[in-house]
Amino acid sequence: MPKNHFSSLLFIVFIFLPLISFSSNNSNPTLQVVLPKIIIADIPTSIVIPIEGNTADFIEQDSIWLDVNNMQVLAVKGNKQFEFEYIFKTKENVAFKIENRSFSKVINPIPLWLSILPPLIAILMALFFKEVFSALFIGLFSGTLIIFSYQEASIFSAFFKAIFAISDTYILQSLADSGHISIILFSMLIGAMVNLITKNGGMQGVVNKLSKFANSRRSGQFVTWFLGILIFFDDYANTLVVGNTMRPVTDRLKVSREKLAYIVDSTAAPVASIAMITTWIGIELSYIQSATVQINIDESPYSIFLHSLPTRFYPFFTLFFILMLILLKKDFGPMLKAEKKCRQQLKIEEETNKPSAELQDIEIDKSIPTRWYNAGIPVFIVIFGTFAGLVYTGWDTTIWNDSNLAFSKKLSHIIGASDSYLALLWSSLSAVLAAVALSLGQRILTLSKAVEALVSGFKTMLTAILILVLAWALADITKDMHTADFISNTLIATNVSPYLLPSLTFILSALIAFSTGSSWGTMAILYPLILPASWALCHSAGMNNLESMDIFYITVSAILAGSVLGDHCSPISDTTILSSLASSCNHIEHVRTQLPYALTVGSIAIFAGLLPAAYGVSSWILIPLGFILLFLIVKFFGKKHEE
Structure with missing residues (x-):
């Protein structure tokens, strides 16, 4: 057959083959049905x-x-x-x-109970083996292996598909989220800024200025605590700015990195969760509103938020507990060992005249001037630039011109509707540009040296960013496998008393946040689930509307406070990871040393807060009572470090 005839025949076959196939399908039509890739039993x-x-x-x-x-x-x-x-x-x-x-x-x-295995494996491995990368990877692999073992006929096919799905599905999925990318860029820009203001002498100038107030271990920790409360409007900005700014100060004062990370982590989310003008407000009000619509409550979400504030015991108690540890100069548990170890290591370094690698990193050339404003101006831009960005992105002329609203309520509505990620990106980029301008304008650094410092700052964030990406991917696994539904169904399946509901909700929130590493994700799950259930449970127990609303307010507080507690305890939480990053602390050591403190405060929040509050005891009595108990715990169980 001639070559051109053969080519023509092939062309005709390829043209008409789909038509033949289509005709065949029409003779025996099949219904097209779209099923989810992952199907979980009982969901x-x-x-x-x-x-x-x-x-x-x-x-x-x-x-x-x-x-x-x-x-x-x-x-x-x-x-x-x-x-x-x-x-x-x-x-x-x-x-x-x-x-x-x-x-x-x-x-x-897939059986629903298997959904608890991926986060559980990751958390246990991280705590026992003190290595977070392999723990997160194995947690991810266990999740994808469970998924594909129920989809593939061959175990070998499931094994290889599970490995590939870690990168081509879950890691890519976590990086495709614009919020996650914003956090990565913000972290990298903050790292670049911190490295640059270190190299241009600005950080040393800040250290010299703060030395007037932070001239002892106690005053250094107090300044850190105070800054943590001062930057109240966003937990991410709080964590990165306070940790990076105070690390050189606390290093000089011989405060362990574990203690610094604890103070940074435990002031960021708690103060953001109780302040009335924060990036948390908008998301929380939307969750509350979605629940109130279901049960036809006329009260506004903001009014419910205000009524729930006095019973947010865990954030209040945490902030007070840190202050007691600082003022009494005491610690207990793993934190006490970390503090003693830090003192011993620094004493050896002083005797041998060999500073640690971390202290070497912040040393600068003696010819560089140490002007505090070279660091103060960029940090100021991050703090107030973020606040200005929140107001700009959330601005609503109708709300602002409403004469019936108080100023604080107007501002809360505006910031609640803002885009915090954009505000953080704008402020951090502006701070980097300002730091570069200050360095070049005063001829402290050349352009090549400034760029080199920025690139080095980017590199310092790589480890934490990798951990963040893996943690986000694991959170996506838990979402796909409905881990939160399993925990919720397990703990609230029994018919409980309305008076015990806030305490059980607090524990449930903490467990879900601990397993998923997300306080906001926990709130998104539990507010629409628990709030209508609490309303129905109270009425089924014979309570009137006023009594039911009291339990309702406390349950609103319990969900948020429990989410913050679980977030503090979880090694896969992004804020916990960022706290380790900003403080240059080993991540697993931060989790180990913070865990006993968080659980101590959480226990007091239940037994001296939520339980009696549900039975009608006033918060004006319970908050001072909790403060007294925490003071006694620190005084009698804590031990002073060797001076």
Whole structure:
């Protein structure tokens, strides 16, 4: 056969083959059905039948009867698809049939209890082996392996697909989130700024100025605590600015990095969760509103927020507990050992005249002037630039011109509606540019030296960013596997007394935040779930509306406070990781030393706060009572460090 004839034949075959296939399919039409990639037992599964792919006569009807496993389901036609939910219990052959079209597939749902394994494995490995990278990776791998072992027929296929899914699905998915990218860029810019203001002598100037107030271990820790409260409007900005600014000061004063990381971590989220003008307000009000709509409460979300403030015991108690540790100069547990170890190491370094690698990093050339404003101006820009960015991105003329609203309430609404990520990016980039301008304008550094300092600052963030990305990927695994639903179903399945509900909710929130590493994610799950349940539970127990609202307010507080506690304890929490990063502290050591303190305060928050508050004891009594108990714990259980 001539070559040109053969080519023509191939062309005809490739042109008409799809048509032949299409004709074949039309003779035996198949119903197109879209199922989720991951199906979990006992969790409603969304099943979609797209209209575009099914062009039979039933499409013209307003509604159809759908035969699902011999169960008639009425599916109402939408704009582009039919959608309904089905709960799979065990492995079954699911069949769909509409007129002459049909679909059949064997579904093997993943048991819900397996969803707890990925975060549990990651957390246990991180705590016991003190190595976070491998712990997060194995936690991720265990999750993807569980998923694919229920989807693939071969264990070998499941194994390799599970490995590849870590990078091509979950890591990429975590990096595709604009909020996550914003945090990465903000962290890198802050790292670059800190390194540059260190090299241009500004940080040493700040240290020299703060030395007037921070001239002892106690005053140095107090200044750190005070700065943590001062930067109240955003926990990320708080963590990175305070940790990076105070690290040289606390190093000189022989305060351990673990203690610095604890103070930084435990002032950031607690103060942001109780202040009335923060980046937390908007998201919390939206969660509260979604719950109040379900139960038809007329009270505004902001009013509910204000009523819940007095019973947010854990944040208040945490801030007071840190102050007692500082003023009494005492510690206990792993933190006491860390403080003693720090003192011993620094004493050896002084005797041998060999400064640590971390202290060498902050040393500068003696010819460079130490002017505090070369660091103070960029840090000022980060703090107030973030606040200005929040106001700008959340500005609402209608709210501002409303004469019925107080000034603080107007400002809270505006900041609550703001884009905190944009504000952080704008302020950090402005601070970097200001630091470069100050360095070049005063001829302290050349352009090449300034750029070199910025690049070195980027590099210092690489380790923490890798941990953040892995932690976010693990959080996506827990979301796909419905870990929070498993914990919620396990703990609230029993019929409990309304008076015990706030305490149980606090514990539940802490467990979910600990397992998922996300306080905001925990609030997103529990506010719509627990708040309507608390309202119904109170009324079923015979309470009137006033009594039910009291429990409702305390439950609102319990969800937020428990989320903060779990976030503090979790080694996969982004704020915990950022605290380690900003303080240059070993991440697992930070978790180990902070855990006993967080659990101590959490226990007092339950027994001296939430439990009696649910029975009607006033917060004006309970907050001082909690303060007294925490003071006694520090005084009698804490021990002073060797001077």
